[in-house]
Amino acid sequence: MDMSHIPDLITPAIPVFVITVIAEALWVKKLRQERGESIKGHTWKDTLASLSMGLGNVAVSVFWKGVAFAGYAALYHLTPLRMGHGLVAWVLLFFLEDLCYYAFHRVHHESRFFWASHVVHHSSQHYNLSTALRQTWTPMTGWVFWAPLALLGFSPELIVTQQAVSLLYQYWIHTEAIDRLPRPVEWLFNTPSHHRAHHASNAAYIDVNYAGILIIWDRLFGTFVPETERPIYGLTKNLTTHNPVRIAFHEFAAIARDAARPGPLSQRLGYIFRNPAWKPKEASQPAETPPVEAAPSAP
Structure with a gap:
């Protein structure tokens, strides 16, 4: 399918990504001298791993975007609805695409099969602009969440363009160099503060702030948590590698190992599709300690 008429917003932005990552690294180095360990900064190994994941x-995506576009086109031709390309269509799409992103993001945290793809983005123990580029090599798990837009009559061209706009917006919020913004902005939009909490492994921040552009969905659906305590970035069980291949596929390998364990089908499916933290009941509860018999009384 010919996609040459669709504007490519991501590729031209790559030089901007590189320049801003370098500029942020220099700026954060200065901030660390002023603020100490309250800001984590960059390390070469971590940043290069993130850039490698982004290039991968x-x-x-050179292949997958064509497949996804063809899927949207097929659904678009099935429905009699047509939203057109006017201002009203773009405004509606802005909100609906952002809601689709919220659903995509939430499910990719709450179901292990989807988390295996998304965990890549959370695998860094640093939080900076390079972290935004640490993207999955298995984007196929996301297509279904935007499919309803095609069935509602939004053209595939509009859908993929708005997806790119959302992705570009989310780049700048991956930084510790920007503190809280004015209150109206913090209330309506996803900001560095909100997204820092999302990337943290603190117990208070697990599975919160799924926003793309608008934070209103988290406020509506009860998943919003403000940044209060200092975030500890990364996973609850962090990786010890900067190897891009291991970063990309480690959770799929872990799912395969767990699903291969002896047990009923429900247990195997649980390891695949339930919450990433899920364990079978017998495995999640410590074995009972047998009672200690009292020593006989001395005669």
């Missing part, structure tokens, strides 16, 4: 995502 671009390579995979």
